[in-house]
Amino acid sequence: MTNGNNKEIFKICSEGDELEKLEQLIAAGADIEARTEAGRTPLMVACLAGNFNFVRKLIKHGADVSAQDNKSFSVIHFAVEGSSGSIKLLAQAGADINAQTKQGYTPLMMACEIGKITAMENLCSLGANTALTTAKNAGPIVVALNSVKAWSASNAQKMVRILLAGGVSVGYQCTSTGSSEIHIAAQKIEDDRYRDKPRYAIFNAIAKAGDNPWRKNKLGAMAIDYLAETDLVHVKSGLKAYAKNAEQEVLSQITSLRGLQAYRLIYPKKPLDKILKSLTLTDVERVKLQAGLDALG
Numbered sequence: 001m002t003n004g005n006n007k008e009i010f011k012i013c014s015e016g017d018e019l020e021k022l023e024q025l026i027a028a029g030a031d032i033e034a035r036t037e038a039g040r041t042p043l044m045v046a047c048l049a050g051n052f053n054f055v056r057k058l059i060k061h062g063a064d065v066s067a068q069d070n071k072s073f074s075v076i077h078f079a080v081e082g083s084s085g086s087i088k089l090l091a092q093a094g095a096d097i098n099a100q101t102k103q104g105y106t107p108l109m110m111a112c113e114i115g116k117i118t119a120m121e122n123l124c125s126l127g128a129n130t131a132l133t134t135a136k137n138a139g140p141i142v143v144a145l146n147s148v149k150a151w152s153a154s155n156a157q158k159m160v161r162i163l164l165a166g167g168v169s170v171g172y173q174c175t176s177t178g179s180s181e182i183h184i185a186a187q188k189i190e191d192d193r194y195r196d197k198p199r200y201a202i203f204n205a206i207a208k209a210g211d212n213p214w215r216k217n218k219l220g221a222m223a224i225d226y227l228a229e230t231d232l233v234h235v236k237s238g239l240k241a242y243a244k245n246a247e248q249e250v251l252s253q254i255t256s257l258r259g260l261q262a263y264r265l266i267y268p269k270k271p272l273d274k275i276l277k278s279l280t281l282t283d284v285e286r287v288k289l290q291a292g293l294d295a296l297g
Contacts, residue, residue, distance in 0.1 A: 006031070006034045008021075008025060008030075009022070009025050009030050009031075009032070009034060009042050010034070010036065010042055010045055012025075012054075013042045013043075013045040013046040013049065013051065013054050013058075014045050014046075014048075014049050014051075015049070015051075016046070016049055016050075016051030016053070016054055019053055019054065019057060022054060022057055022058075023057070026061055032058055032061055032062070032063045033063070033064055033067070038069055038070055038071075039068070039069035039070035039071075040069045040078075041063065041064065041067050041069075041075075042058060042063070043055065043058045043059070043063040043064070043065070043067065043075055044067065044069060044073075044075055044078045045078075046058060046086075047075055047076075047078040047079040047082050047083070047086050047090075048078040048079075048081055048082040049082055049083075050082040050083030050085075050086075051083075052083055052085050052086055052089070055079070055086045055089060055090070056089060059089065059090070059093045065090050065093045065094055065095035066094070066095060066096060066099070068099070071101065071102070072100075072101040072102045073101055074095070074096065074099035074101075074107070075090055075095055076090050076091070076095050076096070076097060076099060076107045077099070077101070077105075077107050077110050079107075079119075080107045080110045080111045080114070080116055080119045080123075081110065081114060081116075084111075084116055084118045084119035084122050087107070087119060087122045087123065087126070088122060088126065091126050097123055097126050097127070097128050098128060098129045098132060100132065102135075103134055103135050104132070104133060104134035104135040104136075105134060105143075106128065106129070106132050107119070107123055107128070108120065108123045108124070108128045108130070108132075108140055109132075109134065109140055109143045111123060112140050112141075112143040112144035112147060112159060112163070113143050113144075113146075113147050114147065114148075114149070115144075115147050115148065115149025115150070115155060115159065117155075117158060117159065117162065120159065120162050120163065120166075121162055121166075123166075124162065124163070124165070124166030124167070125166075128166070130163070130166055130167045130168040130169065131169060133172055136174055136175050136176060137172055137173060137174055137175045138172065138174055139168065139169065139170070139172040139181065140163050140168050141160055141163050141164075141168055141170060141181045141184075141206065142172065142174070142180075142181055142184055144156070144159040144160060144163060145159075145160070145181070145184045145185065145188060145202070146184065147159075150188070153192065153196035153197075153198035153199050153202075154196075154198050156188070156198065156199075156202060157198035157199075157201050157202050160202050160205055160206070161205070164205060164206075164209055169209075169210075170182070170206050170209045170210055170211035171210060171211050171212070173217070174217075176218075177217055177218055177219070178216070178217035178218030178219070179217040179218075180211055180212075180215065180217075180223075181206045181211050182203065182206050182207060182211040182212065182213050182215070182223040183217050183221070183223045183226070185199070185202045185203040185206050185223070186203060186213075186223040186224065186225075186226040186227055187226050188202070189203060189226070189227060189231055190226045190227065190228075195231070195234075197234075200231070200234040200235055203223075203235045203238055204235055204237050204238030204241075205238070206238070207235070207238030207239060207241060207242045208237070208238055208241040208242070210242070211223075211242075212242060212246070212249070212250075212253075213235070213238065213239055213242055213262065214249075214250050214253040214254060214259055214262070214263075215253060216253065216255075222253070222256065222258070222259050224239075224256075224258050224259050224262045225256055225258050225259070227258065229258070229261060232258075232261060232262055232265050233265065236265055236266060239262050239265065239266050240266045243263070243266055243267075250263060251263070251275075251278045251279060251280075252279075252280050254279050255279075255281060255285045255289070256289070256292075257289060257292035257293065257296075260275070260279075260289065260293075263275065272293075276289075
């Protein structure tokens with residue numbers, strides 16, 4: 001196959017308006033596994049462009065559905081970015097829906113990162129492995145919450161709802177920060193000056209799924225520490241759901257005033273002196289906590 005023919009097959013797979021010409025090129029011996037300088041195949045280009053009919057035709061002619069480009073992105077990664085309608089077609093042809101890049105990103109994580117809701121739904125319905133994490137141990141929900149699309153609180157809530165319904169677990173702590181999904185959710189509340197209701201709903205959903213609001217990251221901060229006192233009432237249902245079966249664990253991790261306030265919100269009838277005696281605190285922590293209580297009057 002000449003370089004001219006190589007350029008032609010990539011051109012028509014990208015533009016998607018000459019399906020008959022694709023057949024002609026293949027019949028004439030065109031190499032459907034040709035590569036660009038970036039290592040992309042015609043199938044990858046067709047997937048990225050969202051040209052479903054070209055994807056189907058290339059698969060019919062035996063195109064490699066497991067190919068990866070020079071950056072280790074698989075064919076399905078390109079389908080996620082282009083047209084999610086090709087995902088099922090590729091999966092049926094034997095493509096690995098859990099293929100990971102060198103950074104550990106699966107197609108599901110890519111869908112989370114770029115906010116492709118339909119692709120997320122398709123991958124979850126196809127049985128994507130929701131337990132896989134990135135090289136930094138970030139799970140799909142962390143990737144979704146840090147995506148550009150998550151700047152919209154309603155979009156973020158929709159993505160988290162899909163992931164939790166699809167079986168995504170929580171509690172993955174980032175290797176560099178020690179923060180898990182609940183920390184990220186709390187930070188998004190802190191960053192949102194409008195305090196949109198979906199932000200609280202996300203926090204509550206993650207807490208109810210089993211991520212500990214009182215657990216500390218590597219900075220020594222609990223998720224609750226990122227919230228204002230006025231935020232606590234809005235996340236009460238999540239706090240209560242988590243603490244219901246882990247009260248002793250919660251008590252063992254309270255070292256800050258905000259953590260204590262969150263606990264007292266869900267257990268208002270418990271005497272403060274008894275709660276304080278139940279806490280595992282250093283002398284410095286106890287003095288600091290008491291000072292905070294004294295300041296509140």
